[in-house]
Amino acid sequence: MRQFKGKAVQLPVSDPTLLEVTELETVFSTRDAQIFAVNSVSFDLKAGEVLGVVGESGSGKSVTMMSLLGLLPSPPARIRNGSVMFSGRELLNMKDAELRKIRGGRIGFIFQDPMTSLNPVFTVGFQLMEPLRRHLGMSRGAARKRAAELLDLVGIPDPAQRLREYPHQFSGGMRQRAMIAIALACEPKLLIADEPTTALDVTIQAQILELVRGLRQKLGMAIIWITHDLGVIAGIADRVMVMYGGQIVESAPVDELFGNPRHPYTKALLATVPSIRGDRADKLSSIEGITPTLTRRPAACAFKPRCRFAFDRCGIELPRRTGLGSGHDVACFLQDGQGATSNV
Amino acid sequence: MFHYTVRRLLYAIPTLLLISLILFLLLDLAPGDPTAQLPLTIPPDVKERIRASLGLGEPIHIRYLLWLQQFFVNESLHLISELTGWDISGDRQRVISWQTRSPVVDIVIQRLPQTLWVVGLSYVVGIAIALPIGIISAYRQYSWFDQVGTFVSMVGFSVPTFFTGVLLIVIFSVHLGWLPSIYDTTHVVTDWNSFLFQIRQLLMPVFVLALFNAAQISRFMRASMLDNLNLDYVRTARSKGLAERAVILVHVLRNSMIPVVTVIALGVPSVFGGAIITEQIFKVNGLGQLLIIAIEASDIPMVQTLSFIFAILIVLFNLIADVIYGILDPRIRYD
Numbered sequence: 001m002r003q004f005k006g007k008a009v010q011l012p013v014s015d016p017t018l019l020e021v022t023e024l025e026t027v028f029s030t031r032d033a034q035i036f037a038v039n040s041v042s043f044d045l046k047a048g049e050v051l052g053v054v055g056e057s058g059s060g061k062s063v064t065m066m067s068l069l070g071l072l073p074s075p076p077a078r079i080r081n082g083s084v085m086f087s088g089r090e091l092l093n094m095k096d097a098e099l100r101k102i103r104g105g106r107i108g109f110i111f112q113d114p115m116t117s118l119n120p121v122f123t124v125g126f127q128l129m130e131p132l133r134r135h136l137g138m139s140r141g142a143a144r145k146r147a148a149e150l151l152d153l154v155g156i157p158d159p160a161q162r163l164r165e166y167p168h169q170f171s172g173g174m175r176q177r178a179m180i181a182i183a184l185a186c187e188p189k190l191l192i193a194d195e196p197t198t199a200l201d202v203t204i205q206a207q208i209l210e211l212v213r214g215l216r217q218k219l220g221m222a223i224i225w226i227t228h229d230l231g232v233i234a235g236i237a238d239r240v241m242v243m244y245g246g247q248i249v250e251s252a253p254v255d256e257l258f259g260n261p262r263h264p265y266t267k268a269l270l271a272t273v274p275s276i277r278g279d280r281a282d283k284l285s286s287i288e289g290i291t292p293t294l295t296r297r298p299a300a301c302a303f304k305p306r307c308r309f310a311f312d313r314c315g316i317e318l319p320r321r322t323g324l325g326s327g328h329d330v331a332c333f334l335q336d337g338q339g340a341t342s343n344v
Numbered sequence: 345m346f347h348y349t350v351r352r353l354l355y356a357i358p359t360l361l362l363i364s365l366i367l368f369l370l371l372d373l374a375p376g377d378p379t380a381q382l383p384l385t386i387p388p389d390v391k392e393r394i395r396a397s398l399g400l401g402e403p404i405h406i407r408y409l410l411w412l413q414q415f416f417v418n419e420s421l422h423l424i425s426e427l428t429g430w431d432i433s434g435d436r437q438r439v440i441s442w443q444t445r446s447p448v449v450d451i452v453i454q455r456l457p458q459t460l461w462v463v464g465l466s467y468v469v470g471i472a473i474a475l476p477i478g479i480i481s482a483y484r485q486y487s488w489f490d491q492v493g494t495f496v497s498m499v500g501f502s503v504p505t506f507f508t509g510v511l512l513i514v515i516f517s518v519h520l521g522w523l524p525s526i527y528d529t530t531h532v533v534t535d536w537n538s539f540l541f542q543i544r545q546l547l548m549p550v551f552v553l554a555l556f557n558a559a560q561i562s563r564f565m566r567a568s569m570l571d572n573l574n575l576d577y578v579r580t581a582r583s584k585g586l587a588e589r590a591v592i593l594v595h596v597l598r599n600s601m602i603p604v605v606t607v608i609a610l611g612v613p614s615v616f617g618g619a620i621i622t623e624q625i626f627k628v629n630g631l632g633q634l635l636i637i638a639i640e641a642s643d644i645p646m647v648q649t650l651s652f653i654f655a656i657l658i659v660l661f662n663l664i665a666d667v668i669y670g671i672l673d674p675r676i677r678y679d
Contacts, residue, residue, distance in 0.1 A: 069583070071579060071582055071583060073574075096588075100585040100586070100587065101585060102585070103582070103583055103584065103585035104583060104584035104585030104586075105585055108583075109580070109583035111576060111579065111580060111583075113576060116575060116576040116577060117576045117577060117579075117580045118577055118580065119577040119580070119581065119595050119598075119599070120577070120599070120673070120674070120675055121598050121599055121602075121672065121673060121674060122595075122598070123674075127580075130581075130584055130586060130590075131584045131585060131586075134584070134585060134586060135585060166674040166675070168674070168675045179580070182580070182584065183583075
């Protein structure tokens with residue numbers, strides 16, 4: 001693969017905070033009810049860091065990331081509270097025109113389903129050239145040349161020809177590569193990947209994962225990787241955030257989380273991953289119960305109805321995230337020394 | 345695309361022949377006598393000779409084949425002669441109207457401009473109104489604009505043109521006296537004043553028909569926009585930092601236009617067909633009125649030829665709609 005724009009980017013070692021999200025709250029108002037989709041979510045991200053976000057469907061992973069850049073349709077969505085600092089600038093009260101410069105320019109997005117994420121009636125080249133022309137002010141010729149480079153970068157052979165083709169002429173994996181090229185077009189500081197491999201078959205998943213890992217080395221960007229596949233997280237993330245019911249329930253460096261999970265939900269989640277070593281389980285394990293509907297602002301632990309270790313306090317009070325040292329924190333009464341036992 | 349078009353044109357030939365046969369048989373089955381409106385003082389044997397002179401004595405298949413020959417061969421040759429100035433048609437028998445005894449095609453050509461002016465203009469105006477209304481209604485779904493738009497299109501679509509037409513005449517011609525109630529087809533635009541008069545007499549018929557067309561097309565446009573607005577590619581376009589204008593008018597509109605263009609193209613033949621009722625109300629002597637009068641007088645050649653021309657247009661615009669479809673949507677390739 002060609003060197004990206006000829007410059008080698010060093011992987012940052014200890015960088016300043018790129019993104020700092022505090023107390024973010026997003027609500028969807030429908031005619032009948034309010035859905036509290038994101039509740040007091042706080043996290044930060046250093047430049048060049050890869051943050052994995054895991055959780056079941058409906059846990060608020062995607063909505064959180066969409067909220068950051070105003071990509072949710074409003075109404076019904078509304079950001080009630082919070083602050084999102086990106087490179088030292090507040091995004092939540094920024095003017096639309098300013099925000100649009102960041103979207104696609106400084107922060108790139110990849111979405112789940114490459115089959116529907118590209119516009120079917122425009123060529124891949126057109127869609128790839130759009131951010132180049134808009135954010136970098138390139139001429140048509142320059143944008144076309146750069147677009148071909150980008151396709152080459154994401155490993156699409158014969159890029160000049162491929163630019164003239166339409167999305168339906170691309171395979172699923174190719175489309176996701178094209179999406180990645182679009183997201184990376186303006187060399188963003190942050191790439192938000194919303195379940196980018198979920199809709200792809202396993203071998204293609206591995207290719208895409210490898211591609212993003214390689215690009216990260218080359219471009220030195222930070223990545224937020226949303227998934228419900230713990231295997232993918234283990235392979236790419238530096239740090240992992242576990243979300244449940246629109247809240248962060250546990251956050252830790254990747255080795256720490258897999259080696260020493262503390263929240264009952266995280267443990268249950270890890271237990272659902274079938275192991276290829278050891279005894280073969282008779283059937284796949286699952287977490288009993290369903291995800292909460294979030295029609296009320298949580299006042300107690302959202303996981304309580306499904307938690308094997310729940311006790312009285314879990315039903316009357318909301319557990320706060322408590323640090324356990326070495327960047328590990330968890331929102332569970334069992335872990336803050338005030339619960340029944342601290343070793344479950 | 346080219347091969348597809350040629351193939352479709354070839355398929356159109358048997359289709360149209362079959363349509364012409366069905367039309368001919370239907371008209372032959374229909375009761376009515378071209379001599380019925382002649383004075384009763386004409387003796388029956390004279391009437392019989394008139395009928396024979398019109399060719400009604402021949403068996404049906406002979407009459408049909410004669411019409412085919414007259415329409416396809418003789419009229420074509422005549423048209424070529426007219427256009428080039430060469431005399432290749434000779435004195436071949438053209439399709440003759442029983443009422444006026446002049447060639448049907450000549451009458452159609454005389455009537456065409458009036459219909460195109462009134463009905464064609466109203467179609468264009470209707471589309472020009474409908475597209476922006478449809479786009480804004482969808483983008484601001486359930487806003488007051490959308491609510492008003494929905495109400496107006498419901499009214500425009502459900503109130504028949506013979507009601508709105510007469511209502512407008514009563515208000516603007518009878519009570520206010522601002523606009524003429526009759527469309528004067530002999531009016532010639534020569535200066536500013538005559539141009540203004542032309543505008544004034546066009547106003548009511550064009551409005552009546554435009555309202556009806558706009559009501560229909562704006563609904564299609566709105567529904568099609570709504571289908572697209574929540575799709576993933578729109579989110580992708582926004583995530584690229586495109587301006588809202590570009591997202592809607594480039595990404596969403598191009599996709600939404602695909603079904604709407606088809607509807608618009610399929611509606612064009614009805615423009616040529618004339619708006620029969622509206623033309624009657626405003627006394628526009630266009631094609632619609634021509635057809636009505638021909639039916640009343642049992643002018644079989646006129647009805648047959650006119651209906652067949654409409655059939656040709658419908659088949660043609662079906663093809664055009666499909667071709668445009670293929671141009672707008674790259675996923676559809678006909679070859």
